[in-house]
Amino acid sequence: MSSFPDRIGPILYFRAAEADALRVAALVVRPEGETPGEMLAGGMGVAPLPLAACEGRQLWRYDLTLPQDAPHYSFEGRERRVQVELSGDLRIAFVSCNGEEHGDLGRDAEERNAMWQRLLGQHRDSPFGLMLMGGDQIYADEATDGHPLSDDWPDDIPESPTPAQLADLERHLRARFFERYLSTFSAPGFSEVSAEVPALCVWDDHDICDGWGSLHRDATRSAVGQLLFRVARETYLLFQHAAREEDVPQLFLDPEGRSLSWRHELPGLTLFGPDLRSERGRRQVMGAPGWQGVTQIEGGPHTFLVSSVPLLGPRLSLIEGLMMAIPKMQKYEDDLRDQWQSRAHRDEWRRMLSEVLRMRRAGPVTVLSGEIHLATRAEMGAGEHLIHQLVASGISHRAPPRAYALGLGTLAGLGEAPLPEHPIRIRPLPGQSTRYAAERNYLRLERRSGQWRAIWELEDSGPTPAMAL
Numbered sequence: 001m002s003s004f005p006d007r008i009g010p011i012l013y014f015r016a017a018e019a020d021a022l023r024v025a026a027l028v029v030r031p032e033g034e035t036p037g038e039m040l041a042g043g044m045g046v047a048p049l050p051l052a053a054c055e056g057r058q059l060w061r062y063d064l065t066l067p068q069d070a071p072h073y074s075f076e077g078r079e080r081r082v083q084v085e086l087s088g089d090l091r092i093a094f095v096s097c098n099g100e101e102h103g104d105l106g107r108d109a110e111e112r113n114a115m116w117q118r119l120l121g122q123h124r125d126s127p128f129g130l131m132l133m134g135g136d137q138i139y140a141d142e143a144t145d146g147h148p149l150s151d152d153w154p155d156d157i158p159e160s161p162t163p164a165q166l167a168d169l170e171r172h173l174r175a176r177f178f179e180r181y182l183s184t185f186s187a188p189g190f191s192e193v194s195a196e197v198p199a200l201c202v203w204d205d206h207d208i209c210d211g212w213g214s215l216h217r218d219a220t221r222s223a224v225g226q227l228l229f230r231v232a233r234e235t236y237l238l239f240q241h242a243a244r245e246e247d248v249p250q251l252f253l254d255p256e257g258r259s260l261s262w263r264h265e266l267p268g269l270t271l272f273g274p275d276l277r278s279e280r281g282r283r284q285v286m287g288a289p290g291w292q293g294v295t296q297i298e299g300g301p302h303t304f305l306v307s308s309v310p311l312l313g314p315r316l317s318l319i320e321g322l323m324m325a326i327p328k329m330q331k332y333e334d335d336l337r338d339q340w341q342s343r344a345h346r347d348e349w350r351r352m353l354s355e356v357l358r359m360r361r362a363g364p365v366t367v368l369s370g371e372i373h374l375a376t377r378a379e380m381g382a383g384e385h386l387i388h389q390l391v392a393s394g395i396s397h398r399a400p401p402r403a404y405a406l407g408l409g410t411l412a413g414l415g416e417a418p419l420p421e422h423p424i425r426i427r428p429l430p431g432q433s434t435r436y437a438a439e440r441n442y443l444r445l446e447r448r449s450g451q452w453r454a455i456w457e458l459e460d461s462g463p464t465p466a467m468a469l
């Protein structure tokens, strides 16, 4: 592990917008045995809290309250400005898919982080107040490699490993997850942006492993599978929320942490991030705790709902049926099972869409999604019931071939209406002629004089014309 960074951060995480201050958590990693340097916020020194350690790296958290009349902090002598006043004009970045399944840690840094550098440049021109991270913040797929218990995950899993073997696997997995986070979160571009723009994160499958929850139960429920989830969850809390288990009741809607959905209120804006992974199974997207969280969201002047997998999508059930009939296509059937549109999730999909329509009565709802490594948008309903979905993915994951995007666009032309009277339409981005843009991308959400607009930043084509929300 010695080749991985042993000092990263500060990385900021949004905690709460208060009347005259912003509360954030700052995550810092230093070599074990070294106390991090001085942190000053609001004119006072802030002491760090030790969070966890692994392979000689110690994680620390600072709980910062940044007052509106002093919107900055200073760490180890370097002052950083943070946007504290969030009631007026506001810029929010939405990113997803920050990595790739194979060999991500060995990629050329300049190529890998090009879109992060673009985001950093835009932040320097006109600061972002918040960064929403919509899933696959790391690609942990390779974490299971290199250990006899998990080398053949998820196809071949030992039936009754001994406690000693499992303890050894836990050490292995924890070290691999730490490596991924330390490497990914110290990348050029990301590290500068995240020191000044507080993040809110939801996880998707690759933050655990490819297809988590949609894999067969023999894998998910095995001792190895449960251990993998436990390590992924611990490191997700640590690195994506600067949190430990005891912080869960303060940060998430379910105090017991069975679902890690969250909700935050900003002036004029509700943010809702349902957890679509913790409770996922072959036949369910969320369990009772997850649904309990959804029903608590009332909406407001505007709601951004982060759905790690797109909520509005083309009809896939025909293809899924076909794939289930062909054994060789099983892997793709698992991929489809991971989507809201899967036949196995049809009732839950309708339920979620109905809940979104309920929130829509209080004001506009914009669904933000990633996951597909393409940029696109969709609409459901019309007039006072219109729901926009904006898909931006990925910021460092490379796009699939254009032919794939064109094929998907043709399929999307079939249309879908899981709720009667509310057809879903997949639309091209503003200024684009095809439904799916096969370029790396992220999204800028901007509120100007109370009106929200969206701009996709496409790697080759540049920014799209702004779309009013």
Ligand SMILES: [Fe+2]
Residues within 6 Å of the ligand: 097, 135, 136, 206, 371, 372, 373, 394, 397
């Ligand atoms: Fe992804």
